[in-house]
Amino acid sequence: MIDYRKATVPVWTLATGDVRVPALAGDGPMTAERLAELRSVLAALADEPIATLEVHPLPEKLDSGRGIPLDAASPLAQHLSQLITQSARSSSTAAKATAAGEGLYRMVVPAKVAAQLGQGIVRPMAAKGAAGGIRGAFVNSTTGRIAAGATFVPAGQAAAAGAVGGAGATAGVAVGGSAALTVAAPLVLMAIAVGMSAHADSKRQQAIEHITELLEQLHEQKLEDEHSELDGCRDAIDKATAILLDQGKLGVSLGLDSAVHAINTALGAADRRLARWQSALDKLPDGEAVEIGTLTKSFPGVDDHGGTFRTHLELAALAIALKRRVNVLQAVEHAQSDPGNLFESFVRALKRDQQRLDELESSIAGVLERLSALELARPNGLRPVFTTGEVDRLMSAAHRIRKLGDGVSANSRTTDLAIEIARDKDGSVVVFPALPASA
Known part of the structure; x- marks a missing residue:
């Protein structure tokens, strides 16, 4: 010690x-x-x-x-x-x-x-x-x-x-x-x-673990295909990282272009899903409690431990982590091609794409914060009394939805x-x- x-x-x-x-x-x-x-x-x-x-x-x-x-x-x-x-x-x-x-x-x-x-x-x-x-x-x-x-x-x-x-x-x-x-x-x-690349890969590993667990519950083939395509990008990124950090030159044979296309496609899907989530939240009446059935139409599985919505969140996190790692590779390549302007080239090349990813992460965090602040209403029905199971489900759903905001970074100060x-x-x-x- x-x-x-x-x-x-x-x-x-x-x-x-x-x-x-x-x-x-x-x-x-x-x-x-x-x-x-x-x-x-x-x-x-x-x-x-x-x-x-x-x-x-x-x-x-x-x-x-x-x-x-x-x-x-x-x-x-x-x-x-x-x-x-x-x-x-x-x-x-x-x-x-x-x-x-x-x-x-x-x-x-x-x-x-x-x-x-x-x-x-x-x-x-x-x-x-x-x-x-x-x-x-x-x-x-x-x-x-x-x-x-x-x-x-x-x-x-x-x-x-x-x-x-x-x-x-x-x-x-x-x-x-x-x-x-x-x-x-x-x-x-x-x-x-290298430190940033390692950080991004750690985020990728976390997202992979979460997605694997969620997909085992869902048995959703389309989401499994999305996951497989994204996870398949790792080999090309790992090889490109090793070559660039040893000051080699990237070639077409690495397959990095295909990996970047798959990542950008996943980011596009994340953008579209984010827009739907924001639109659904905007349509909810201000200051009123929301029925769980209404919420799950736009956010399927939000009231459960797994669910499609949470898988979509993890797929977005995986795409962002992979894109951040690619951004670092592109910045290193750009900086090494301009040795007389080493650090400034690196920062400029990295900053452009990082801003888009930061905005996407921030917007997703905003959706989670808005969801976590919602009040759930008791279901409408003819019966004046609810069963113990229905009460337990409502309380469990409220707890899970409130916890969505726990992982959101409240302080973005660098x-x-x-x-x-x-x-x-x-x-x-x-x-x-x-x-x-x-x-």
Whole structure:
């Protein structure tokens, strides 16, 4: 068990371009709170995105299956190795922390950069067995905090020298301000890209699990076909991800075009269903209770544990998760084709499609909130008294419908984005799903 209360953690300040900022970090130790303040100030003062990178001991138990593995020859792994090697030459703290070759690295990107990359990427991803919780590699199971008591020390005055594998801008010390500010656009870009791709794939896995359970109850062939077509896109996306992150070129033989067509078709279906749901809600009388029979005509199965409506919701979530992963691939490809404008190209390419997905997710969340706020009326009938079964069904339906709003994010404020990277002794890495840094 790692005792983070006694840990001294090296931290690098990484820029994505040549920037001039005041020398704020200094050479002395910092608390986690002070580091968070430093990130906020740097984000406000710098013209280019500023990230921080910490290195922690590798935990004994680590679920590598949640992340995306990259071998030591991949650009991300090489950029990270180069930063470690150069920093260790001038910093005893960095040399000691990285001497074993393995470690758990945590990159934090400021909120204003995360906002450019799409709100949907940085929303919390609930973990099994922890209602509303997130479980990252650094989360202490007892305190729920990430390395809460660590002391952070700037990792020397040296920067990584030269770009690796032609991934873009040359790394080095920033031209002005603090000498500890490292220009490392390729490292930041690749970490964000892989972390976001892993996050989107985790969302895909969650949706697949839910859809499979719902379809087992429904036995609806048409919905099963929709599910199969979407799930069949994963192979092409996985291969394209591996090729791009190793800086290869995408070819027609991968089948990515067919996968994108299937995803866009599913998104179109989600848009049409969303319009029908919104229209049905608009037709309900304001401030009046609604009979369950009226509601189930437009939202079949909404009063039950499964149902067509809930399957439609999960199919939409699956299509959105797959599309987000494709968007990251397209952004990486665009950025790598324009190495002189690495990070800005990445952000611009990603932002365009993310906005549409954010709007779709937000609109679906609005439907769920409106449904959860409805009051159910007792059924109309000639009998003045209802059976116990009818009363139980009405109460159960009301409970399930109210719970529709539980999973809706009430606060869409963007937080700092954290990407955790496990590095093995051979230089290979596993990048875990991006998550809010405050988790």
